Amino acid sequence: MVDIYRSRCGATSELRERHDPIIYGRWNPQAPLTQRQVEFYERNGYLILKNVFIDDEVKRLQEEAQSLIADPAAMNQDTIITESGGNEVRSIFAIHQQNTLFARLAADQRLAGIARFLLDDIPYIHQSRLNYKPGFAGKEFYWHSDFETWHVEDGMPQMRALSMSVLLADNNENNGPLLLIPGSHASYITCVGETPEEHYRTSLRKQEYGVPDCDSLRHLASMHGIEAMTGEAGTVVMFDCNIMHGSNSNITPFPRSNAFFVYNACSNALVEPFGPKTQRPAFVADRSFEPLCIVDGTLTE
């Protein structure tokens, strides 16, 4: 397979073209998004959907998340990622495989239905996690395109995937919200430096390879600006697999948590990684490619 998204091979970074569509589905009145929402997503690479879940659903998800984070020993230990330089839980991976409520959430029509429309294909969950950015001590996470990593380290062939973050706490400008560069999904920045073996062990906490260069970031941010993905608990933030994003630290007392799902098109299932030959573990990049069985109704039924 020709690698149209080569990265971490050259001595310099390059800003290249994206070769894939952003929207695969064709809008029609039955689509799960309005035409305006689809156009916004295509142009900006993200969309914020407010009040997707009702209060009782949000409460149930929050309680479930709290109980999981309070007892990490009950989970598969490989899937627990702690803060860089600390012991606080930052993320629990493969959450949809370890918990029935989060499995149900991943398959929900209000998330998976939109993914199916935008990807114009049955989606599967490439990666899922419960993210927890603690108050006082939440660390920053540097700019990156998820696709660059998924392509190089996991062998995702094309840009036909997207992420959905269900906010489980109020995210405002001050508690380290997701920052992204609108429109950056339409370019592809190649990164410098070879990937070390077993990179995922450190990169889930602090990324050091697959990091875009300062000139490209300055160019993109000056051209497009930077937007903070803020909203109340229950808000859904969805964004393209190739959008440039990161987050600042969180010194506020207010933790920031979300449930995070990556939907990949079944037709875009992983092949051999384009970078290092060792595959990352299944909890980071699933290879069962199980088509999602989309479920209607609310989470409290």
Add this chain to the structure above:
Amino acid sequence: MVDIYRSRCGATSELRERHDPIIYGRWNPQAPLTQRQVEFYERNGYLILKNVFIDDEVKRLQEEAQSLIADPAAMNQDTIITESGGNEVRSIFAIHQQNTLFARLAADQRLAGIARFLLDDIPYIHQSRLNYKPGFAGKEFYWHSDFETWHVEDGMPQMRALSMSVLLADNNENNGPLLLIPGSHASYITCVGETPEEHYRTSLRKQEYGVPDCDSLRHLASMHGIEAMTGEAGTVVMFDCNIMHGSNSNITPFPRSNAFFVYNACSNALVEPFGPKTQRPAFVADRSFEPLCIVDGTLTE
């Protein structure tokens, strides 16, 4: 002298009363602030003044700041503070003693005149600095009350001082702006732990003592919220010496810089430190107590 603001002595933190006024001057129509501004400052402990300096003045200050940061070797080396874990200049202290333009700025009627009114006394510069928070790599700075440190480590007797930050770059929500808890200036949080000798050598980069406890911060932030001090270059942010403040990291490409002056009332000049016996150096806590000679007019005259 009885220490009414004892701190770093007990095993637990305490939220105590402030014993000093916030506004010392009495408002009158000749005051350099409107009555509404004075009331806002008294209640919230801060005030943002827009368009204080005209474009030409801002440009001149920016150029001067750039040239100083570009050639730190020309300055007193003790006054140069680099980023924690890096070599980038974070601050240059005693800037009003090393540069005529910044000396002129410190004495400007639009800053010093307001300080004189609020403190109801001739002010002197307790500390000054040029702050530079680099893009991509600007680190967070944890919550603290300046007064707690100035009292314990420098011997500032009472809360009769204030800070003014002249923004030299656009500060928005995303590039690590100053965060403060409005209203927190009306309480005094005592901190735990004795101060090590020569604490200033590390504390100017990363504070580890004189740090308030999580419960008090949670209480204050839940009660009052958190405000980001944003504004365009040329904006002046002024705040009480005892307000709780800090800042998150800055992963954006956009650096954040400001000129920072602490005005203390001459009648509130430093005595022996209330904590460790060794005095901090003059570039951090000046002991010449030279009354400011306030200057009218613009910086470009």
